Amino acid sequence: MATIKDIARKAGVSVTTVSRALNGYDDVNETTRKKIKQVAEELAYSPNAVARSLVSKKTRTIGLIISDINRAGAKDAFAYEVLCGINDRAGDLNYDLLLFSTNPSKQMEKSYTALCKERNVEGAIISGLRLDDPYLQEVIDQNSFPCVLIDIPRTGDNVAYIASDSRAGAATAVQHLLDYGHAEIAMINGHDQAYVSRERLAGYKDALEQANVPFREELVYDGGFTEDGGAEAMYQILLRHPQATAVFCASDLMALGAMRTLEKTGRRVPGDISIVGFDDINIASYCSPKLTTIRQDKYEMGYRGAQLLIDMLDDRTDNRKVTLGNQLIIRESTRNLREG
Amino acid sequence: MATIKDIARKAGVSVTTVSRALNGYDDVNETTRKKIKQVAEELAYSPNAVARSLVSKKTRTIGLIISDINRAGAKDAFAYEVLCGINDRAGDLNYDLLLFSTNPSKQMEKSYTALCKERNVEGAIISGLRLDDPYLQEVIDQNSFPCVLIDIPRTGDNVAYIASDSRAGAATAVQHLLDYGHAEIAMINGHDQAYVSRERLAGYKDALEQANVPFREELVYDGGFTEDGGAEAMYQILLRHPQATAVFCASDLMALGAMRTLEKTGRRVPGDISIVGFDDINIASYCSPKLTTIRQDKYEMGYRGAQLLIDMLDDRTDNRKVTLGNQLIIRESTRNLREG
DNA sequence: CCGCAGATCCGAAACGTTTCGGAAAAAAAT
DNA sequence: ATTTTTTTCCGAAACGTTTCGGATCTGCGG
Structure with missing residues (x-):
């Protein structure tokens, strides 16, 4: 050399x-x-970029901590699309991406903060964290590098977030069911350590309240954001609330699971039960019936998130919160009870 | 600090x-x-890992050049699953991943080799390259860091590859159609600068030859690996070869496009025409009809690829070629003409 | 002939580590 | 009491760059 x-x-x-x-x-x-x-x-x-970095203190590298990069996440390619967005924007601006080996199996010995500091990344983007993640608070309190959180609404001097408006999205979804004349609407939620779950539940309540339908806690089940969890939750709903005519699912994957249960038990969607999901994953427009859902622009989240981070790096913004809108996509899985 | x-x-x-x-x-x-x-x-x-690297000459970082990380690749999450595999294995062994900002739009000014050398990555994994990529040869000739190519069968002193056996997979797919009594089998291929396209075409020919069916060049169309391309190619086939009863597609995405065309033109799958795809993407098991296809284990490719690279880093292997087997998954898109 | 400005170059320090070769002190062996 | 070994420590160089603060030289106006 x-x-x-x-x-x-x-x-x-x-x-x-x-x-x-x-x-x-x-x-x-x-x-x-x-x-x-x-x-x-x-x-x-x-x-030699290493030597250069040592003296210049710049690495032109953004750290990525995306804890949901894994096999299971392949179906809803959430992490992937976010990553694409980040990659595109970072590439435009000539930053490289350092993907940290966050080993979810054995608990990590090093905090995210430590990882980023050691490697001298200029900033970091964090996605897929649970609210009870032990290292989250440390990231928020830390002051050594700018950081953008995805779908975790926490801010700090050096910490911004970008999220999609889950609450409004959920409200829109439930509103849609109410508009179609559904009265008893169950919900399959994710898990209570996910910010988006809390928001989507709030949106569900919002819509009910708006329509003067009393909220009933027992109509809400957790499906853990998995297809199997959704399938299982659907069984519970069928068993305990046979009068329910619609289910709002906090993710498309769980909606798919719910539809599987319905098919197995001979119910028709949307004939007997209407389903609306959340995410608009790829499968949603190919499955049968095609899924009515709330579209989140995940790519945009990544793209804008990277932009936000770089703006912070260059001291070009004071903005610490970005919220993206969602969109109701009506397909085939919801039935209008008011027509025929 | x-x-x-x-x-x-x-x-x-x-x-x-x-x-x-x-x-x-x-x-x-x-x-x-x-x-x-x-x-x-x-x-x-x-x-400070930067200072440490400067003297130790080790970065514990693997460079990733995955040119198909982009929005379009979200449907077939090929790049994503490979990435997951790499991430998992690299994480186990405590390597971080450096994702280079390969900007596909404007042509790159720096070669992959240069990127890796500058950043002192210990090795690199390269995926999604076309055979006519201008920098491919340089990578193969270079001798400064070990490198694993995904689905590009080239080796060198420092260069190994991992690929799935596209040829055998394609042959199996076509064989399946022949077994089902199909005689005129068209093919929708990708593009001729993809290694896998060449192999899948070879496999198609292999199976035909095996069954003493003459190969007819005019039955093969390119769909560019896109859904729209597949849809378009299907129109051509319908128009020019109305006797064809089956189509082998070199990717599931193109198969989906082809099915869309068939649906639009009132053909039934598999009633009128049988379709078999390649990849086994997620959608394949949810679409209607569910797609018969050849499953590639993309995660495994990433996982084993990372392992192979690290073995090379540690001088633990002389192996430069790994080929993974594929598996025929029979679902609903192929009809057996021999039964009823 | 002097002084000065501009053009072109360089020495040395600094960045934060690791590591080689040895030194000082303490402990053990003779 | 002397030598040898062991334990514990340290100075200094090295890694490959960037950059600060000049130094040298040329040409020009006065």
């Missing part, structure tokens, strides 16, 4: 000059610059 | 001792070690 010193020696100049020549400073004669560049070429010189 | 020097000063020892104490060397008195650790704690010391 040729270094700047090798070039200096061979070109008969100092390392200072080589550095300045290669970095385009203007206090170096064009002839020497040519010469230096040529020598660099001959030696197949490649700058 | 407290450094090792600060600790040394405050603890009244040399930096050498601090370094050795913190790194668990045994030539330091346990009392001093305690003291040093305590001071480190007080100062909230966090080691």
